[in-house]
Amino acid sequence: MSMMLAWSITVAQILLGLAMACATFRMLWGPRAQDRVVGFDTLYVNAMLLLLAFGIRSGSALYFESALIVGLLGFVSTVALAKFLLRGEVIE
Amino acid sequence: MNEVTDVPALAMILTATLLPGGAAVTLIGSVGLLRFRGFYQRVHAPTLGTTLGTVCVTTASMIYFSALGTRPVLHELLVIVFVATTTPITLMVLVRAALFRDQAENERGPRGEK
Numbered sequence: 001m002s003m004m005l006a007w008s009i010t011v012a013q014i015l016l017g018l019a020m021a022c023a024t025f026r027m028l029w030g031p032r033a034q035d036r037v038v039g040f041d042t043l044y045v046n047a048m049l050l051l052l053a054f055g056i057r058s059g060s061a062l063y064f065e066s067a068l069i070v071g072l073l074g075f076v077s078t079v080a081l082a083k084f085l086l087r088g089e090v091i092e
Numbered sequence: 093m094n095e096v097t098d099v100p101a102l103a104m105i106l107t108a109t110l111l112p113g114g115a116a117v118t119l120i121g122s123v124g125l126l127r128f129r130g131f132y133q134r135v136h137a138p139t140l141g142t143t144l145g146t147v148c149v150t151t152a153s154m155i156y157f158s159a160l161g162t163r164p165v166l167h168e169l170l171v172i173v174f175v176a177t178t179t180p181i182t183l184m185v186l187v188r189a190a191l192f193r194d195q196a197e198n199e200r201g202p203r204g205e206k
Binding site: 041049059 | 114121122157182
């Protein structure tokens with residue numbers, strides 16, 4: 001029974017890793033700057049979900065804290081990048 | 093690979109269903125990000141991962157840790173609330189920036205994709 005959960009966590013980690021690879025591809029080869037920013041946004045959300053999957057596997061709550069921090073900092077950085085694309089500077 | 097601790101069967105089945113389901117939905121959203129043409133189509137696809145994928149994965153985590161600690165663990169709700177709040181803000185600001193850049197380029201003369 002516990003093997004089933006272990007395998008399902010492994011499958012989820014592989015799927016999330018593939019999703020991160022797609023987002024990384026879009027971030028590196030995106031034709032324009034806004035495509036790269038969307039790729040980065042997707043990348044950090046996927047990384048957050050991957051950290052939650054790691055937390056279920058290891059059974060410790062520490063991964064949850066890091067997932068929360070990744071979510072917070074990713075949001076702030078995406079908004080800062082969008083502001084930079086809009087105005088040319090972040091804080092005016 | 094660490095060994096997973098034993099929890100009750102119902103919680104284990106729910107976790108084992110919700111976690112790969114959320115991961116699969118997230119992967120579908122990211123493949124959409126990879127394959128759609130044009131920025132304004134592409135910006136729609138990852139929201140699949142940030143809404144349904146996040147809700148599924150965090151619910152799986154909540155169920156597993158509640159069964160592991162034999163008490164309700166609800167702090168994963170923070171992630172759901174936070175992601176559901178910030179995703180529309182992010183995408184709205186980003187699309188506004190893209191629209192501004194497209195208009196600025198069209199005034200100078202069109203080049204590149206729309």
